[in-house]
Amino acid sequence: MESIIRTEKLTHVYSRGTPFEKTAIHDVNVEIYRGELVAVIGHTGSGKSTFMQHLNGLLRPDEGGVYVEGEDIFATKEATRDVRFKVGLVFQYPEYQLFEETVYKDIAFGPRNMRLSEAEIDERVRESARLTGVGEELFERSPLELSGGQKRRVAIAGVMAMRPRVLILDEPTAGLDPAGCAGVLKNITDYREATGSTVLLVTHSMDDAARIADRLIVFHEGTIAMDGMPEEVFSRQRELVDMGLDVPQSAAIADALRARGVQLPSSIYTSRRLREAVVALAKGVAPC
Amino acid sequence: MPEQPIIRIEDLHFTYPGDSAETLRGLSLEIAEGSFVAVLGHNGSGKSTLAKLLNAILLPTSGKVYVCGRDTEDEEHLLDIRRSVGLVFQNPDNQIVANVVEDDVAFAPENLGVEPQEIRSRVDEALRTVGMYEYRLHAPHLLSGGQKQRVAIAGALAMQPRVLVLDEPTAMLDPLGRREVISTVERLCRERGMTVVLITHHMSECVNADRLIALSDGMVTADGTPREVFSQVELLKREGLTVPATVRLLYALREAGFDVPLDALSVDECADAVAALLLARGRV
Amino acid sequence: MLKDVTIGQYFPGNTIIHRLDPRTKLILVIVYIAALFTAREWLSYGLMLAVTCAIVAVSRISPRTLTRGMKPLVFIICFTGVLNLFYTTGGTTLLDWWIFHVTTDGVKRAVMMVVRILMLISGTFLLTYTTSPMALTDGLEMLLNPLKKIRVPIHEMSMMMSMALRFIPTLIEETDKIMSAQRARGADFETGRLMERAKALLPLLVPLFVSAFRRADELAVAMESRCYHGGEGRTRMKQLRMARRDYLALFSGAALLAVVIVMNVYGL
Numbered sequence: 132m133e134s135i136i137r138t139e140k141l142t143h144v145y146s147r148g149t150p151f152e153k154t155a156i157h158d159v160n161v162e163i164y165r166g167e168l169v170a171v172i173g174h175t176g177s178g179k180s181t182f183m184q185h186l187n188g189l190l191r192p193d194e195g196g197v198y199v200e201g202e203d204i205f206a207t208k209e210a211t212r213d214v215r216f217k218v219g220l221v222f223q224y225p226e227y228q229l230f231e232e233t234v235y236k237d238i239a240f241g242p243r244n245m246r247l248s249e250a251e252i253d254e255r256v257r258e259s260a261r262l263t264g265v266g267e268e269l270f271e272r273s274p275l276e277l278s279g280g281q282k283r284r285v286a287i288a289g290v291m292a293m294r295p296r297v298l299i300l301d302e303p304t305a306g307l308d309p310a311g312c313a314g315v316l317k318n319i320t321d322y323r324e325a326t327g328s329t330v331l332l333v334t335h336s337m338d339d340a341a342r343i344a345d346r347l348i349v350f351h352e353g354t355i356a357m358d359g360m361p362e363e364v365f366s367r368q369r370e371l372v373d374m375g376l377d378v379p380q381s382a383a384i385a386d387a388l389r390a391r392g393v394q395l396p397s398s399i400y401t402s403r404r405l406r407e408a409v410v411a412l413a414k415g416v417a418p419c
Numbered sequence: 420m421p422e423q424p425i426i427r428i429e430d431l432h433f434t435y436p437g438d439s440a441e442t443l444r445g446l447s448l449e450i451a452e453g454s455f456v457a458v459l460g461h462n463g464s465g466k467s468t469l470a471k472l473l474n475a476i477l478l479p480t481s482g483k484v485y486v487c488g489r490d491t492e493d494e495e496h497l498l499d500i501r502r503s504v505g506l507v508f509q510n511p512d513n514q515i516v517a518n519v520v521e522d523d524v525a526f527a528p529e530n531l532g533v534e535p536q537e538i539r540s541r542v543d544e545a546l547r548t549v550g551m552y553e554y555r556l557h558a559p560h561l562l563s564g565g566q567k568q569r570v571a572i573a574g575a576l577a578m579q580p581r582v583l584v585l586d587e588p589t590a591m592l593d594p595l596g597r598r599e600v601i602s603t604v605e606r607l608c609r610e611r612g613m614t615v616v617l618i619t620h621h622m623s624e625c626v627n628a629d630r631l632i633a634l635s636d637g638m639v640t641a642d643g644t645p646r647e648v649f650s651q652v653e654l655l656k657r658e659g660l661t662v663p664a665t666v667r668l669l670y671a672l673r674e675a676g677f678d679v680p681l682d683a684l685s686v687d688e689c690a691d692a693v694a695a696l697l698l699a700r701g702r703v
Numbered sequence: 704m705l706k707d708v709t710i711g712q713y714f715p716g717n718t719i720i721h722r723l724d725p726r727t728k729l730i731l732v733i734v735y736i737a738a739l740f741t742a743r744e745w746l747s748y749g750l751m752l753a754v755t756c757a758i759v760a761v762s763r764i765s766p767r768t769l770t771r772g773m774k775p776l777v778f779i780i781c782f783t784g785v786l787n788l789f790y791t792t793g794g795t796t797l798l799d800w801w802i803f804h805v806t807t808d809g810v811k812r813a814v815m816m817v818v819r820i821l822m823l824i825s826g827t828f829l830l831t832y833t834t835s836p837m838a839l840t841d842g843l844e845m846l847l848n849p850l851k852k853i854r855v856p857i858h859e860m861s862m863m864m865s866m867a868l869r870f871i872p873t874l875i876e877e878t879d880k881i882m883s884a885q886r887a888r889g890a891d892f893e894t895g896r897l898m899e900r901a902k903a904l905l906p907l908l909v910p911l912f913v914s915a916f917r918r919a920d921e922l923a924v925a926m927e928s929r930c931y932h933g934g935e936g937r938t939r940m941k942q943l944r945m946a947r948r949d950y951l952a953l954f955s956g957a958a959l960l961a962v963v964i965v966m967n968v969y970g971l
Contacts, residue, residue, distance in 0.1 A: 175563060175593045189883050220887040228884040230909035240906070244889030275913065279462060289888060306509075306590045308461040308620045309661040335593040375595035380623075380664040380686065387690035393697055402664045406671040409693060413677055413700060474928055498930050506928040513918045514925035518869045522837060525940035527929040538940040560872045574929060 132164040135297060135329050136186060136218070140195035143181050147193065155181040156353045158195070163297070163331065168323060170340035171333045173350030174375040180223075182350065183299055183333050187218035199297070216245055219295030223302045225286035226279065234277070234285050235270040241293040259291040262325060263318045280311040284318065291322055298322070299331040304339055316343055341365070341379040341400050349374070365400045381405045423488060424449035425582055425614050426473065431482035433468055433637075442468045444637040445482070450616065452581070455608040457625035457645070458618045460634035461659045466618045469634070470586040473616070474504035487581060502531060505575025507585040511567035512560070520562075520570055521546065521555040527578045538577075545573040548611075549603050565596025569603055576607075582614040583607065589621065597624070622649075622663050626684050633658060646682035665689035672696065714832050719948060720762040721833045725842025727949040728830055734956040735826045738963045739819055746971040747963050748815060754959060755822050764832050772828050773821070780820050788813040836868040841943060858934030866922075874915065881910050 141159040146152050156178040163169060173179040184190040185197050188204050188211040197204050204214040219241075222228065231237035235256060242252045260267065263284040269277065274285055287303065300319065304312040320343055323330050334340055340347055340361070347364040349357040351374045357364050364371070365382040372378065378386075382400040389395055393412070399405050426449070433443040442465045450456055460466045471477040472484055475491040484491045486500050493500075508514050517523040521542050528538045546552040549569040559567055568588050575583060585604065589597040601624050607613040617624065625631050631648040633641040635658045641648045649655070652670045655662050662670070665684055669692065672679045679696055683689045715721075720728075742748050759766065773780075787809065794808035831839070844861035851857050882892065885906045892903055 174595050184883070187887060189886060215887055215889055220884075222880065222884040222887070225884065227914055228881055228888075228906075228910050230906045230913075240890075241888040244891070293888070308659070310461055310659040337594075375593070377594045381668075383686045384664060384668060384689055384693075387686050388693060391690055391694035393694055402667050405664070406668050409668060409697075410671055410675045412697060413672060414675065415700070471924070471928075476924055476928055498932065501928060501930050506925075508921065508925055510921060512873055513921035516866065516869060516922070516926060516929075518837060518865075519835075522940070526926075526931070529938050529940060530930040530932065532936040532938050535938060535940055535942050538938065542940060558872075560876075578930065 134162050135165045135200060136163040137161070137198045137201075138182075138185070138195065139198070141182070141185060141192050141197065142194040143185065143190060144193050154353055156350075159353075159355060161348065161355065161358075163329060165329055166327055167346055168320075168330045168332065168344050169346045169348060170344035171331055171348045171350065172335065172337065172340055172376065174335055177350040177374075178353040179333050179350040180301060183220070183301060183331065186297070186299060186331075187220050188212075188214045189220070216241075216293050217295055218297045218299065219290040219293050221287050221290045221298070221300040221303060223305060225290075225303075226274075226282035229274040229282060229286055229289075232273060233271050234265065234274050237274050237285060238265075238289045238292050241289055245293060255292045255294060256288075259288040259322075262291060262322045263288040264314065280307060280314065283307065283311070283315065287315070287318065294326070295328065297329045297331065299333065301333045302335070303332070304334070304336060312339065319343065335376065337365075337371075337377045337379045337382075341382065349376070361400055362398045366397055423452075425452040425487060426450040426616075427483075427485040429483045429485075431472065431484060432480045433465075433472060433477065434480045435468075441480075442637055443472075446637070446639060448632070448639070448642075450582075450614065452614055453608070453612045454629045455605065455615045455627070456617070456630045456632060457628035458616060458632045458634055459620065459622075459625060459648075459660060460618075461620060464634045465637040466634050467586050470506060470584050470616075470618055473582070473584050474501050474506055476506075498531065502527070502578045503580050504582045504584055505572075505578055505580035507568065507571050507575055507583070507588050509587040509590050511564055511571055511591070514571050514574075515559045515567065518558055518560075519555075520551065520557050520559055523559060523570060524555075524573045524577050527574060531578065541577045541579070542573075545576040546570075548576060548607070549573045563596060564592040565599035568592065568596065568600045572600070572603060572607075580613075582616065584616045584618070586618045587620070588617075589619065589624065597621075620660070622661060626663075633660065646684060649684060650681035652681070668693065713835050714764060714768070715835070716763060716833065718761060718763050718833070720758065720829070722948070723952055724943055724945050724949045725834050725838040726846050726943060727945065727952050728834055729839075729842055729846055731952060731956045732826055732830050734960050736823065738960045739822055739826075741960070741963045741967050742819075743967050744971050747966040748818060750959075750963065750966070751822060752818065755825055758829060759825065762829055762833050764829065768832070769825055769828060773824055776820075776824060780817055783820060784813045784817045787816045837865055838943075840865045840868070841939070841941075845943060858937075862934075870918070873918075874911070877914060878907070878911060881907055881914075 138159055138161050142157050143155045144152060145155055159182060171179050171183065181190065185192055191205060199214055199217055202210060204210050229237050231240060238256045238260060239252050242255050265281070265284050265288055269281070274282060277285065287300070291298065303315050303319065307315065316339060319330060319332070322328065332339065332344060344361060347357065347359065347361055348355055349364060356374065357367065365378060368378045368383065368386060379400055381402045385395050385399045385405055395408055399408055428446055428448040431443055431446040432441055434441045458466050458469065468477065472479060473486065475497055478492055487503050489496050489500055491500055515523050516526050524542045524545055525538050528541055533541070543552065546555055549572050551566060551569050551573060554562065554566065559570060562570065588600050592600065604615055604617060605627055608615045617628065619625065625645055628645055631643065631645045632639055633648060640658055641651055641654055649663060649666050652662050652666060663684060665686060666681060668689060669679045669681050669683060673681065677696055679692050683692045739751060742751050759769065788805060789803060789809065791809035791812045792806060794806040796804070796806050797810070798805040840861045844857055847857045890903060890906050895903065
């Protein structure tokens with residue numbers, strides 16, 4: 132597999148040299164491959180947000196480096212600026228960053244900063260609006276008039292419109308109701324399917340991670356505590372709970388069933404897979 | 420002696436000024452003293468509006484809300500009503516008024532004109548109750564989300580209310596903060612007999628409630644114990660509410676023609692029920 | 704960078720200066736300023752300087768913190784000094800070249816003005832460095848209480864001030880966050896000409912205002928639900944109480960002012 136982002140010995144210390152000095156991340160070595168959908172998990176203060184802000188050059192490491200497509204993003208000023216368009220970052224509660232008079236102009240803000248032609252900007256705005264389910268009838272409305280869920284989708288579209296090779300989203304479903312969560316997660320998988328981009332989902336919701344990720348990286352106290360396929364990570368339930376994280380309920384049920392002697396493969400951690408496997412067992416068909 | 424409900428709502432309608440559509444469309448409810456009631460609903464179901472109607476921040480367009488037997492429209496007793504119903508909101512940053520934890524908790528009793536010494540003891544007790552006493556001299560903006568929400572709960576407790584209404588108190592918190600807040604609230608209800616109304620859209624937070632009310636488009640669509648409500652899988656799906664994975668699994672087995680109970684809510688209960696079924700069929 | 708500003712900052716401590724009632728400190732600062740402007744000659748200046756140094760020493764605020772706080776004011780201080788140096792007449796002429804005309808009186812005035820400004824700044828800085836913002840607003844409210852009789856909204860003003868102080872850290876954090884978010888969308892806050900830079904602030908200012916209004920709205924509801932109904936009938940958990948040290952401090956302040964006035968009369 133081809134690597135797209137690599138960090139080497141990444142270390143960041145906040146307020147160095149003051150009594151408030153705090154090491155946020157320490158010696159983080161990660162390799163992200165092209166086309167992956169990776170969930171970066173950890174509770175507040177685990178370092179996951181600090182880590183993520185290094186990947187597009189918003190924070191400078193105190194030690195170590197970040198390489199995007201093999202290039203050191205801190206090598207020159209130009210490289211640091213360019214990487215913002217290669218690695219798109221959607222912040223937590225992104226709806227609070229909307230500022231333009233119309234939805235259309237707000238989505239176009241990023242592409243415009245890239246100095247693209249009007250035709251190119253228009254194409255990108257329409258494409259990302261379609262992918263996030265923002266109807267064209269909303270284009271001339273003020274973003275401030277929209278509902279909470281719509282605002283969130285407009286803000287995400289604004290970053291997608293820059294067509295970054297890597298899209299990073301920080302808690303994209305925070306504060307949304309179940310329907311809203313499902314909607315945003317579907318936007319993300321649709322976008323990935325349509326563009327083949329690499330996606331990093333930063334979250335503390337294990338349910339979100341279980342639903343769409345194919346690899347999980349767990350941060351704890353500024354370092355990577357686990358890195359692997361969802362079934363590998365979810366099988367370490369005790370450790371996850373001790374780190375202040377949840378386990379998807381379906382993974383917990385599967386685990387409880389195994390404890391009661393039911394033979395279930397370890398790849399079961401979503402509700403759908405669990406239901407299929409248990410029903411098949413009950414009917415006497417071997418689970419796949 | 421029949422117990423008087425601590426909150427009684429009669430045919431409550433509410434429309435925001437300037438809105439054409441009604442937010443609440445004929446709500447009637449009674450809430451018993453000392454109970455833990457969870458109110459569930461998607462965004463825009465009217466649940467936050469309901470919270471504000473419970474302590475006279477908003478007044479009904481028509482219908483009545485009674486708190487401890489008092490009409491919330493009775494202006495003379497406005498402060499009495501507000502001190503009986505403590506409100507905790509979603510965003511912890513926007514409800515903390517002072518820059519020292521203990522000063523913030525003292526805010527409500529100060530407004531009520533309580534004697535300084537009495538305020539001191541109420542503040543200390545409230546902070547101990549939520550486990551934040553050691554942080555009494557800290558600056559709130561340096562606390563974690565869960566800690567801030569516990570300070571907000573202490574701020575409400577210092578009024579010595581009879582009902583605590585929490586409007587999505589965990590929406591902005593991580594799993595750890597969520598656990599802190601929910602266990603604090605459950606303890607308040609179980610150990611101190613506080614009436615709790617918890618508004619949320621997280622299923623897992625309602626499992627231990629005495630009663631679960633599902634709200635949709637300003638009306639009650641389901642009302643009963645969590646077991647009763649969660650077993651109405653079809654209804655919940657229709658209302659855009661997620662069903663716990665435990666119930667979904669049992670429901671799938673039922674649909675496939677197996678006889679399992681639908682109300683095994685917890686992971687262990689569910690696993691017991693499923694394991695029993697498989698064992699009976701000789702599949703284990 | 705926003706965090707480096709020390710003006711108005713509070714450094715917690717437990718010295719006698721920290722423990723003085725905020726009202727005492729507010730009055731003392733006024734007395735101190737009055738004494739500063741009464742002092743005219745070397746001897747009275749020396750006395751004021753000695754008093755200032757003594758207070759700084761007792762408060763345990765490091766002189767370095769004080770001088771760091773004065774940095775933004777260096778220009779004004781130098782400017783005043785230079786102005787006084789060249790535009791004072793009288794005394795023996797020391798230098799007379801082109802338009803520059805320096806006399807002994809000029810040198811004396813320049814030194815005195817600079818020392819006066821430095822002492823003025825030190826005195827007011829010490830007040831905010833040793834008094835928590837809440838205590839300061841409380842003290843101000845109580846001192847200005849008599850003005851309520853002529854319908855000056857003292858309670859509302861002090862409530863607004865303490866709310867503002869409470870939300871400064873929150874809003875700084877928010878500004879930081881929005882700035883990062885817009886940078887991630889390619890916004891450029893650093894380069895460009897003045898007009899371009901002003902325009903580039905729009906993506907920062909609009910969200911900041913929208914969010915501040917939303918916060919204000921939610922805060923108002925939260926305060927109302929906690930029975931806030933203005934200052935009427937309100938009590939305080941922390942009663943401000945004047946202790947013996949406060950009376951002593953006030954007495955010393957009055958004595959200092961009296962001494963300086965007498966010195967002024969005798970031209971010392």
